[in-house]
Amino acid sequence: MRRMFNLFFLTISLFFSCAEKNGEAKQEEAAAADFIGMVIESENQKFSVETITDKLNNPWGIAFLPDGRILVTERAGDIRIVKDGKLLEEKITGVPAVYATGQGGLLDIQLHPDYKNNGWIYLSYAKPGQGGGGTTIARAKINGNALTDLQELFSAQPFTNSGAHFGSRIAFDGKGFMFFSCGERGTMSNAQTLTNHLGKIIRLHDDGRVPSDNPFVKTPNAKPEIWSYGHRNPQGLIYDKDAGVLYDHEHGPRGGDELNIVVKGKNYGWPTITYGINYDGTPITDKQSMQGMEQPVTYWVPSIAPCGMAQVKGDKYPGWKNNILVGALAMQHIARVELNAEGKYVKQEKLLDKQARFRAIALSPDGYIYAATEGPGTLIKLVPVK
Helix, strand or coil: CCCCCCHHHCCCCCCCCCHCCCCCCCCCCCHHHHHCCCCCECCCCCCEEEEEEEEECCCEEEEECCCCEEEEEECCCCCEEEEEEEEEEEECHHHHCCCCCCCCCEEEECCCCCCHHCEEEEEEEEEECCEEEEEEEEEEEECCCEEEEEEEEEEEECCCCCCCCCCCCCCECCCCCEEEEECCCCCCCHHHHHCCCCCCCEEEEEECCCCCCCCCCCCCCCCEEEEECCCCCEEEEEEEEECCEEEEEEECCEEEEEEEECCCCCCCCCCCCCCCCCCCCCCCCCCCCCCCCCCCCEEEECCCCCEEEEEEECCHHHCCCCCCEEEEECCCEEEEEEEECCEEEEEEECCCCCCCCEEEEEEEECCEEEEEEECCCCEEEEEECC
């Protein structure tokens, strides 16, 4: 049986989002269990599935250390360690306290692009504070299995006691800038208001400073950290360094999940335009487009509940090169999305359909695709087969 989160969130909507409507779902037998040991023939690429561990608890983010360790965040507040293909009992210490309420907790983890020289690891998490909690970005270094030199760089304002829509994903452009996503915390109007950080993509220097060329730096009363607005709950964010393009995906309500190209200063429409409806079936708006508001690259109706995203680079999966992989929670698959050279939608394919709730997708430094799932909490590797 599916169950809802705490009842007070019903004041936001019947459910948080299609992703989280299923978020406390009954445990599945195993992630990708039907495919273990098999060669899977997708449209353009053969692969098999290797299970690294099935002992994780609500995994959210994946990062790869140069020494071969894989770090996986768990929403309750732990960073787990995978070493030599095994999940260790020991956990990373020194993790900041988190607001583990509803969808909040310890969320994304990313290494700085120049980690080899500066050693910075970046975390997004829901930080507890006056008024409830808020999406926060911090960075730290690692010494053995301990975080050190923790620096809090940013907290989305205002904090609220809602457990919905924290966003959380972090992406670097390799030019000294960091992007990350903040959900609108279940209050639709936040996304269209420049006086708060909620329902926005944020851009900072990698040390937390506000760039002087951000679009709203000189706009009275606007938050200067904002890069784009009109977002609902972006839980996927990647930067294609080859093309110089930032992509996000975000949960719609009942329908209307989106994949977007995120451009400086643009308005992505929520809730003024949407392809979705309320969870009770009533309309949110009668508009799906409007002048001055961006259209998605593609959208999903019904909702797949997208979470986690990666872009295939390198030569390990030649049939999928430059494709975007989107985790689907509610529909339980990985969506392989093909775009053309201009960033226009071509088509998509379901990988590992109905096998698990895919929460995170990541590309390792040596070019392999990893995915983290819920129910049970599993880390898997997609191994290309010739």
